[in-house]
Amino acid sequence: xxxxxxxxxxxxxxxxxxxxxxxxxxxxxxxxxxxxxxxxxxxxxxxxxxxxxxxxxxxxxxxxxxxxxxxxxxxxxxxxxxxxxxxxxxxxxxxxxxxxxxxxxxxxxxxxxxxxxxxxxxxxxxxxxxxxxxxxxxxxxxxxxxxxxxxxxxxxxxxxxxxxxxxxxxxxxxxxxxxxxxxxxxxxxxxxxxxxxxxxxxxxxxxxxxxxxxxxxxxxxxxxxxxxxxxxxxxxxxxxxxxxxxxxxxxxxxxxxxxxxxxxxxxxxxxxxxxxxxxxxxxxxxxxxxxxxxxxxxxxxxxxxxxxx
Numbered sequence: 001x002x003x004x005x006x007x008x009x010x011x012x013x014x015x016x017x018x019x020x021x022x023x024x025x026x027x028x029x030x031x032x033x034x035x036x037x038x039x040x041x042x043x044x045x046x047x048x049x050x051x052x053x054x055x056x057x058x059x060x061x062x063x064x065x066x067x068x069x070x071x072x073x074x075x076x077x078x079x080x081x082x083x084x085x086x087x088x089x090x091x092x093x094x095x096x097x098x099x100x101x102x103x104x105x106x107x108x109x110x111x112x113x114x115x116x117x118x119x120x121x122x123x124x125x126x127x128x129x130x131x132x133x134x135x136x137x138x139x140x141x142x143x144x145x146x147x148x149x150x151x152x153x154x155x156x157x158x159x160x161x162x163x164x165x166x167x168x169x170x171x172x173x174x175x176x177x178x179x180x181x182x183x184x185x186x187x188x189x190x191x192x193x194x195x196x197x198x199x200x201x202x203x204x205x206x207x208x209x210x211x212x213x214x215x216x217x218x219x220x221x222x223x224x225x226x227x228x229x230x231x232x233x234x235x236x237x238x239x240x241x242x243x244x245x246x247x248x249x250x251x252x253x254x255x256x257x258x259x260x261x262x263x264x265x266x267x268x269x270x271x272x273x274x275x276x277x278x279x280x281x282x283x284x285x286x287x288x289x290x291x292x293x294x295x296x297x298x299x300x301x302x303x304x305x306x307x308x309x
Contacts (some may be wrong), residue, residue, distance in 0.1 A: 013244075014234070018182060034074075035041065046078055047078045047079055047300075048080060048305075048308045050079060052309060054284065054285045055081060055082070055304050055307070055308070056080060056081065057071065057082070057084065057287070057300065058085055058289035059071065059084065061289055062296050066296075072094065072096070072099055074216070075097075076097055080304065081100055081102075082094075084101055084103040084104070084285070086100045088104070088107075088133060091136060091140050095143065101137070101140070102250065102284070103141060103144045103287060104133050104137050104144065105145075105146060106130045107129030107130060107133045108147070115149065115150050116149045116151070116202070116203075117150060117163060117164040118149045118150045118155055118202050119155060119158075119160075119163060120163055120167065120273065123166075126167070130145060130147070131171065131174060134175055136182045139274050143180065143249075144180065144183045144222070144250055144284075145182055146183055147183060147184045147185070148184070148201075149201065150201075150202060151198075151202065151210070152200050153200075157202065164184075165212055168184075172216055172218045172221055173218075176218060176220045181249045182220060182222065184209050184221070184222070184224060185229075186201065186203055186204065186206055186209050186224070186225065187204060187226065187229050188207075189201050189204040189233070190204075190233065191232065191257075204302040206223075206225070206234050206240055207278045209223055210223060210244060222248065222249025223249060224250045224252065225241070225244070225248045225250070226254075226289070227251060227252060227268060227273060228252065228253065228255070228256050231256045231268055232256060237268070238273060242276065242280070244268055250284055250287060251282060251285070252289040253286060253287070253288050253290065253307065254288075254290035255267075256268055260290055260291055260292070260293045260299075261290055261299040261302060262288075262299075262303040262307070263302060271307070272306050288304065288307075290303065
């Protein structure tokens with residue numbers, strides 16, 4: 001099996017397993033020795049107190065442990081302002097708790113990053129799904145919808161970039177009218193582990209994605225700067241933030257290696273990076289998108305505290 005097919009198979013199995021676990025979140029947590037999460041003390045003090053960073057929680061990373069209602073309560077108590085990658089059908093739940101969806105999924109079938117704008121065969125499907133999500137975000141005053149280049153599928157990089165530009169230009173005018181951003185994500189292609197890397201993904205370097213964004217030429221076309229993925233592929237994180245700050249519409253965090261907690265077992269200096277983001281005047285959201293290896297409440301509290309500079 002090719003590396004691309006291996007990655008697709010691993011990713012699809014992860015998504016299927018995730019959906020199954022969401023229906024039995026409490027049992028899953030107890031089975032993994034994480035039963036303490038079920039007795040979250042809602043009198044706990046917020047982890048975000050300084051007001052310089054707008055914290056968001058990536059729904060898929062924690063859906064194995066908490067249903068959406070509980071995740072909303074925890075996010076609010078910790079001082080977060082958003083739960084992201086939540087489907088439009090659940091936007092009303094976020095609104096009930098006064099939360100935003102800082103970054104909405106594009107509405108395409110799972111896994112959404114495999115079939116992207118680099119292949120014209122998928123343009124009609126992606127554009128129709130993205131348009132529906134843009135409408136839902138505009139109705140709820142939510143800021144961003146995610147976008148992907150897609151996997152190479154034997155498409156040369158220069159042709160893939162041209163196809164991305166052409167496809168994104170078909171939808172960006174609609175996003176402008178609705179006042180919603182499209183955020184093109186960089187993903188690493190080096191790590192061959194499910195949801196930790198994506199061998200075959202074409203937009204695997206910051207400069208490659210930025211070339212597409214510049215050619216689309218819209219203030220609503222942004223970069224989703226995933227710090228974990230960019231660290232693996234490019235490094236030099238702070239310099240790139242300075243270089244591309246005008247184009248960055250959203251950030252993601254996770255520890256490297258492993259895409260796990262932002263603790264002292266990983267190499268990325270998140271406080272320094274967050275301070276640089278604040279210096280750029282960034283007013284968007286920081287999405288915490290790590291895969292827990294221990295008590296998820298403990299890890300999320302630590303991540304928000306560490307990044308709350």
